[in-house]
Amino acid sequence: MRLFAENKEAGVQSFLLKLVNNNCSGLEELVEGPRLDGRVNLVIVTLVIPMKKGRPQIKEAFSAVTKEFSTTGVAVVLDGPVGLDDVILGFRWEGEMKFLRGKAKHLNPMGGGFYQLGFQMTETVHVGDFSELRSVIL
Numbered sequence: 001m002r003l004f005a006e007n008k009e010a011g012v013q014s015f016l017l018k019l020v021n022n023n024c025s026g027l028e029e030l031v032e033g034p035r036l037d038g039r040v041n042l043v044i045v046t047l048v049i050p051m052k053k054g055r056p057q058i059k060e061a062f063s064a065v066t067k068e069f070s071t072t073g074v075a076v077v078l079d080g081p082v083g084l085d086d087v088i089l090g091f092r093w094e095g096e097m098k099f100l101r102g103k104a105k106h107l108n109p110m111g112g113g114f115y116q117l118g119f120q121m122t123e124t125v126h127v128g129d130f131s132e133l134r135s136v137i138l
Helices: 008-023 025-032 131-135
Strands: 045-052 062-069 073-078 086-093 096-111 114-125
Touching: 045 073, 045 096, 073 096, 086 114
Parallel strands: none
Antiparallel strands: 045 062, 045 086, 062 073, 073 114, 086 096, 096 114
């Protein structure tokens, strides 16, 4: 019989604390310096619609999840290093689709084959701007 039993919860708590501390956006600022715009961690589904020659490519659209938001940008998580420069992101909002156009700013590996792609959002896109968006549902 052991005099001191191993505290299994302490091991779990220790690992989770290290994991959170090493991935916390608030702590990144201490290393990288303050960002121009604050970030909010928020995971929601978005539709990524690539743009080519100024037109949305509906047949190439795919769903992704967001990682974080700022007032001017969105980071999404992808399952591979997708080369996208210009996109429309579609969000379901109050029973309808809302669209924002964005330019890719960075693509960073996250591990396990996942990548974070950051977009600077440049404008609101109205369905009337591109008739092909009328059929888009998320």
